[in-house]
Amino acid sequence: MDRPTLDEILEAVGEFLEREVLPGIQDPRLRFQTLVALNALAIARREVALGPALREEDHRELRDLLGMAGDREDLLRALAQRIRDGEAPSGTQAFLKAHVRRKLLLASPRYLERYP
Template sequence: MDRPTLDELLEAVAEFLEGEILPALTDPRLRFQTLVALNALGIARRELALGEVLLREEREALGKLLGAQGEVRELLASLAGLIRQGHAPPGTLGYLKDHVARKLKVANPKYLERYP
């Protein structure tokens, strides 16, 4: 495998921003934007690490709930249509809780730690 890996590059940028740039910033707007950039890098790293597994879990869970196979986007659209029509399949609430948890594993895993 070629080095540095994508994750290593993202980590290096985050470490530079956090260790060198952030402490030197006095402008609150630039400090905030740097924190946003650090958060975005964290999301990108988690997506890189977990994305394929979470997508597979999502596809399997939707397939089981709907009794159908397909792309996640299409299956989600089907589920949304059923919900709008008032025909949510049994197990929809549990699926939606797990769906949100999968999203939070990438977007903000600390939220899952605080509110299990």
């Protein structure tokens, strides 16, 4: 495996910003932007670590729910159309709850701790 890995690079940049840059920032606007950058790096690290498996889980559940093949984005559009048409398949609510949970695992896992 090549080193450093993408995750290691993202971690190093985050640590640099948090330990070396952030403590010296006096400008509130620049401090906020640096915190936003740190959050974006954390999301990127979770995406690298968890994204492919979570998307595959989503895709598999969508195929089962809709009983059809297709790529994940097309299946999500098909489900949305069925919901708009008032023809949501049985199990839609459970799928959507799991779908949102998977998205939160990437974007903001702390919400899952507060709202299990």
